[in-house]
Amino acid sequence: MTPDMIRPRIHAILAEQAMIPVEEVTDRQSLADLGIDSMGVVEAIFAIEEAFDIAVPFNANEPQASTFDISSVGAIVAAVAELHTQQHQ
Amino acid sequence: MTRRVVITGAGTINAMGADVPATLAGMRAGRSAIGPLDIRDVDRLTIRIGAQVQGYVETERFSRQQITLLDRYAQFALIAAREALDQSGVSLSGEAALRAGVILGTSGGGLGTQDDNYRAVYEDGKNRVHPFVVPKLMNNAAAAHLSMEYGLQGPSFTVATACASSNHAIGQAAQFIRAGLADVMLTGGAEAMLCFGGVKAWEGLRVMSNDTCRPFCATRSGMVQGEGAGIFVLEAYDQARARGAEILAELAGCAMTSDASDIVMPSREGAERAMRGALRDAGLDRLDIGYINAHGTGTAANDRTECAAIGQVFGPLANGLPISSTKAMHGHCIGATGAIELLACIMALRDGVVAPTVNWRESDPECMLDVVPNEARDVTVTACLSNAFAFGGMNAVLALKAA
Structure with a gap:
């Protein structure tokens, strides 16, 4: 799957978590910009794992140390694309 | 009565x-x-x-x-x-x-x-x-x-x-x-x-x-x-x-508080109120406390909040107060954990041995207390606290005195 195929579903998942219209989500925003807190992040990652049938490495104790980049919406799209390629070859 | x-x-x-x-x-x-x-x-x-x-x-x-x-x-x-x-x-x-x-x-x-x-x-x-x-x-x-x-x-x-x-x-x-x-x-x-x-x-x-x-x-x-x-x-x-029973320790006080804020994220204030309440209930002064068995789960959320709460309650006294989490040894036994941790309190009061926080490697700037790293310590303890801070923001702290 290319990032362009993945992006709409990521935006939809984050919009639902942030309780805002999906049109308001852009790749440049951070999760904090969207108002998603730490438990919201955990829930969004679960939704992403279910949507793309992938396992996302993420420990809520040390989000910065995780290899899964959640610094922005665009970073998440890229990271999911990479994980999907790795795990569905 | x-x-x-x-x-x-x-x-x-x-x-x-x-x-x-x-x-x-x-x-x-x-x-x-x-x-x-x-x-x-x-x-x-x-x-x-x-x-x-x-x-x-x-x-x-x-x-x-x-x-x-x-x-x-x-x-x-x-x-x-x-x-x-x-x-x-x-x-x-x-x-x-x-x-x-x-x-x-x-x-x-x-x-x-x-x-x-x-x-x-x-x-x-x-x-x-x-x-x-x-x-x-x-x-x-x-x-x-x-x-x-x-x-x-x-x-x-x-x-x-x-x-x-x-x-x-x-x-x-x-x-x-x-x-x-x-x-x-x-x-x-x-x-x-x-x-x-x-x-x-x-x-x-x-x-x-x-x-x-x-x-x-x-x-x-x-x-x-x-x-x-x-x-x-x-x-x-x-x-x-x-009846001439051997007394292991006195259960001198207890306090229960609720954070009333978040289902999983702990609050400093709720933990603080529980520790202060236990001291008051037991008629103990902060100076009397020689050991705290911490909740110390090893999560970022708990450990930072708990250290901040202890700092608030004990002020400058916190720096000289041994605090340990025995969960690094027996794991987090969830509904049984406070009971198993009470054994460490009894050991401190009866035997003068404070159980260590094992697996410890380096200081966290947000947890700068004396966490008794890795090795047990001989200390005379006449009173101690045992903390438990649960999901749901439900807190209970026990205060014990030596027999």
Whole structure:
């Protein structure tokens, strides 16, 4: 799957978590910009794992140390694309 | 009516050992009982470590007829209660039995029984389960078996406040004796959540470590689950003195508070109010406290909040106060954890040995307290606190004094 195929579903998942219209989500925003807190992040990652049938490495104790980049919406799209390629070859 | 309450018996089984002496020896040695999980379907888990009771064979402890009614958590409670009552030597016959009861903490109750039987009907497609599934899995089963085993006919029930269950139970049992509603109470907690479904549920929260538990350490990676039971005999002080019982410690005070804010994120204020309340209830000054057994789960959220709360309550005194989390040794035993941790408090008060925080490597700027890293320490302690801060923002802190 290319990032362009993945992006709409990521935006939809984050919009639902942030309780805002999906049109308001852009790749440049951070999760904090969207108002998603730490438990919201955990829930969004679960939704992403279910949507793309992938396992996302993420420990809520040390989000910065995780290899899964959640610094922005665009970073998440890229990271999911990479994980999907790795795990569905 | 207000009476003093003392502990005259202690019992346990947990990953550190099958009784109190083995557990305390492990704590003195700073031994961590965390290791690979040995449970069914472990290959489908991403978290594969825990502090499991090793070498446990239920058929060596109980008859086949008993096992049909006893989930692992209830077995642990019975084993620990036997040790506690043997030590106490309190008589529970005749009139005394009418004035004795049981208050236990548990979170999952018979979770292993639920797991096994859901698997039977959903995965294996069976349409029939054993007739005693309900009495085996219920959360009050362990308390009920203790009351039946020893004929205790006073008040008995189970308290469920997740990770604070044992402290709430012990605090409540002490209140019953203080208020004159009972003279002897069995109390503590039991937990056995290390089954596939139990660990799978915890995995979802993404707060579990898959290497080990390192409370208050900059490199910590989360919590590790344990299992077991801790059971104590609480008794009215005058009665214990009159019969010449050996007093292990005085349960001098307890306070319970609610954060009333978030279902999982702890609040500093709630923890602070609970510690201050326990000191006030026990009539203790901050200067009297020589040790705190911390909740210390090894999660970022708990450890930072707890250190900040201790800093607020103790001010400059916090810097010279030994604080340790024994969860790095026996794991987070959830509803039983406060009871097992009370053993570390009794060791500090009786033996002058403070249990260490093992697996500790480097300072976290947000946890700059004396966490007694890696090695037990000889310290004279005359009073201590034991913290428990649960999901749901439900907090219970116990205050103990040396006998």
